[in-house]
Amino acid sequence: MAIIVLLPTVPVWADSGSTVELEGNPAEVHRWLWENKLQPSLGQKQATALSLDAQTAANWQEYDVYFYSIDLTVYHLSATISGRVGIYGRATVDGLDTVKVNLSDSLTIDSVYNSSGNLTFTHGGNYLTVNLDASVNTGEGFDFTVVYSGHPESSGSFAGFRFTSNGGLHLITTLSEPMGARSWWPCNDITTDKADSVDIIVTVDASLVVASNGLLESDIDNGDGTHTVYWKERYPIVTYLVSLAIHPYAVWYDWYHYSPTDSMPLEFYVYPSHDAYSRPFFGVLPEMIGIMADVFGEYPFIDEKYGCSHFDWGGAMEHQTLTSTTSSSFGYSDDVVAHELGHQWWGDMITCGDWHHIWINEGFAVYSEALYHEAKYGTNYYHTYMNAFEYTGGGSIYIHDTTDVWNIFGAIVYDKGGWVLHMLRHVVGDADFFQSLADYRAQYQWKTATTEEFQAVVETVSGMDLEWFFEQWIYGTFRPIYRHSYLAEENPAGGWNLYLHVRQLQATSPTFFTMPIDIRFETLSGPHTEMVFNDRQNQNFVIATDYEASGITLDPNRWITRTESSEFYTIHILTESLSDGVQYEYYHDTVVAKSGQGSFFCRISDGALPDGWELDSATCIISGMTSDSGSYAFTVEVMDENNSSYSDTASYAIEVAGSVAIPGDANFDGGVDVGDAVYLINFIFKNGPDPQILDWADANADCALNVGDCVYLINFVFKNGDPPVLGCM
Ligand SMILES: [Zn+2]
Structure with missing residues (x-):
């Protein structure tokens, strides 16, 4: 999702009449939004925390839901719902006889039944435990339908199911990320259990338009002032992406033509006052989807639709095939439209394995914005865009504490998460980076992925061991503080040697970052860029060149989030x-x-x-x-x-x-012969050179070098005398 929490006005934007003018660089707007995001009140936090009960009480790993049939009647005047939700699953263990699903205690269960009749159940602690009529073994199916009603709990700013209004008109919307689906329908509310498909059937006042995921199957007038709208999502979907948007919307359509003969509908459910106003902004989507399809492969839900629906939450949320978005200028910005569209691939088609790895959704969505801008406006703009939202603070991208929603959706997973992909691209190179995205899609589409699963794909494609990269950037904190110096020296053999020293000054963890660093040398013949692999806190590089450098720049294109400065080359x-x-x-x-x-x-x-x-x-x-x-x-x-x-x-x-001593080898030639005696005579009588090893020359081991040693050697060589022994000089 793209978050801006109930921000009343955005000063860098000027709303005037039917046009919205962007003042300044959109990336700066992006950053401004982050830096100024409002923190929730304590009350909101507490309310949110209530819905974040740990999943450990569930037996979610013992079954796999493949289909939900969600049939709701929405009473907009009393702000209540009554529901009939069918859950179709398979056991993943033998002897499964109870199924525990998430459902808020604020809803009242009337009955649970299946074809064999009513089933017994208990409901408490925000769990519904259903006793199956017969136990099932691994791979065997079960189903039951839950009949319930009540006022769905609203959980602070991250609201599950909201009854509000816009312009005096009823507005009923949902936002269930991360764990809000359970606040309005019973489900296995965990990312790893995606349903293969979902039916969403809503009966509501005839004046209200109902938008939801997938394709519209039917819209039937019940003749009693209500109508029943039937949406079918036939792609796998995670619980938090199931969504409703109900309002007397103005509806308009567009098309994404993905081949000369095929097209996909784009559907927009906007506040009536925004009917004409919204069209230029959402009108970028046909081109934008095409650009992202070129980069990521075809739009994932191509047999259904894409669209946007207005809601009154202060941000945007990537509901599958139908993004919910604020009607403020924030929701109309290219950045946000691109962010939510990018999520259709990254977040919806592939979902984070759990909330610790939320950057798998948000970092990719932010990077989708940058890739869209790169394709549309070029490389320089891409870098300008990335540079505008570097994250300089502490904390890790991996979210250790996921019990607080505000931890999960902190700026770090967006901004630094996007930068991780930016940096990874330069580490492995464009070809391997985009091949990695393609392989990652092929391997994990319709499933979930963790950091390590994504890492493994990139390692396979690139042939590189990237443990150091993900360890320092996903689990480490902060960023490198580089200081560099260089010395250019003419090489007597020709050309020049450039002596480069790079050190990292940060005292945070990690104390040094391993990264390839581009170094640009300024020369009379123009700039030359070399890459060095910096894997130590203090490191020297010697680069042989055929040019003399008059200056250098470290990481000139800013492929690394860092600070850097230079110093004189002292001595290294x-x-x-x-x-x-x-x-x-x-x-x-x-x-x-x-x-x-x-x-x-x-x-x-x-x-x-x-x-x-x-x-x-x-x-x-x-x-x-x-x-x-x-x-x-x-x-x-x-x-x-x-x-x-x-x-x-x-x-x-x-x-x-250690080496074997050769006693008697006075001339140090590896053996003992008359030459050693001659060498010694020269040394003793004729001022010849010193023996290399005195202990060896002291052949008679009397702790002195004199004629006695010469005699001893001659006796040994010619007269079968005793062999030399190691001396004691
Ligand atoms: Zn997002």
């Missing part, structure tokens, strides 16, 4: 990990850092390198040989030479693998 360590080492082998690796300021030096600020390894403070090269092995953790700090506030640190963990 680019090396994320160092190679592991091997005992007795020479090690060499470099901690690469870039400074946008000037010279810098490196040091070990925490932990220690293996014995024998050193960090060169000027080059940040780590090198050396160690006789140790094991795990080492250390932190390298780089710091500007002139400004100690410019520094960066990186922590590393490396392994030094």
Whole structure:
């Protein structure tokens, strides 16, 4: 639904005579409506809460209703109804002998019967429990008819069944989302139990027009001042979308031509004073349905109708095939007309699995508005439209507490919900995004879906694991606060290296958002856009280019809900990990850092390198040989030479693998032979180079390097002497 709660006037709109002029950007109007939406009084909240009893008391999972026959007589003068509702279901468990349906205690049950006679029942706690005449097993059918009457409860602003008036004329309307159907007819009032079809038969004063879901089957004059109007909804429908609109409406028609030879009626039930006035506004629908059909696939209820009927609730509600809408300028805006039409696919054809996942209805409907505007007015307008209603507050799109209607329909599920689809589109790309919508429709049409079911479809189409995306955006709060900097450096091998640093500053949950981010580089040859995949709170990117950037913009087209700012590129360590080492082998690796300021030096600020390894403070090269092995953790700090506030640190963990010592291998060539003796003689007598590993060169293990080691080696090599042993230098 699109909610504006009994807002008396909308200042950004000017009503004058028969025209309504929109001042400013419609998306701004949308936002204005949200920001100024009136909160319900406490009394309304309490009244609403009364109808939101938990479903746990029902045995809704033990049966499946496939058909309702709703036959009501509406007494407009006494504001009462009498009803005869047939419920046709099948057991989903063996031995089902009672069926518990929702029905408000404000209604009085006269009897419950079926072809075998009257059935016993109890009614209390807003439940009707019917004892079947015989138990039924899984897949077997049952039916009964409930005869009842009374004044249906009205539950605050989210009213179930309302007797009001407009222009002094009686107005009887319903709005049952989320759990108001039970306030006027007995039903399994839960989204997952859609009926395959519903008959809606209403007897009422002959002066009143009756509009409802589906197709008009008949309208019979009873000859007693009443008539009986029979509507048939033959597409699956959830209980909260069954609706009545009764008033001496002016009725006018239009057509949606979906092929050269086929068309579907559009029906408008408007206040008589709005007969001519409403036509230009609802006149956009033939084109609008065509646009949405191009994007989402054909209008779901193509064998029936689409239309709008006026009611006096301060918003609009996507009743299946017949949206109810306020007669204020809000209800005539393209945004709202598109929103409710979008719901016919998203909300009606596929309904949220439960109210925790209401964004499956509302986020999609909001995004339908944007897609309609994109198709009609182009990409720039699409972005302008999206940008106008970014949601900046806290809370999660997943609604944890669904006991309060005002939680379910908070702005976050609309605005941030719409943005989730906007962002997802950029993450997976247009082709996969729209293919996902098509596959989602194919898989879940006439059913319900949860976030995870939608996610699975997009993952299958895109081949991407999108757990991170849905986890942070549907279950997380707030949005990223980016700060970025960059450094452009000529590459000696040609071209340029662009060093980009992105960090996220938010302390909210999650503390960082994983997202692909577009980066636009300004260059003499025009802008170049690169995408980086940011999956850390502090992250460096090195982008090789053939251009020098003179400036950058993060997320220039605003595909992410975020704030961002830039800063100077100070100093950043680019090396994320160092190679592991091997005992007795020479090690060499470099901690690469870039400074946008000037010279810098490196040091070990925490932990220690293996014995024998050193960090060169000027080059940040780590090198050396160690006789140790094991795990080492250390932190390298780089710091500007002139400004100690410019520094960066990186922590590393490396392994030094153990290696077998080769005692006597003085020249470090992997074996022991006369060459080692020669090497030692050169070292001792002729100022030759040091042995690499002193312990190996100390062949006689006397803890000194001297001629004795040379003699020992020669004895071993030529005279069958004792083998060298590991020394103790
Ligand atoms: Zn909506």
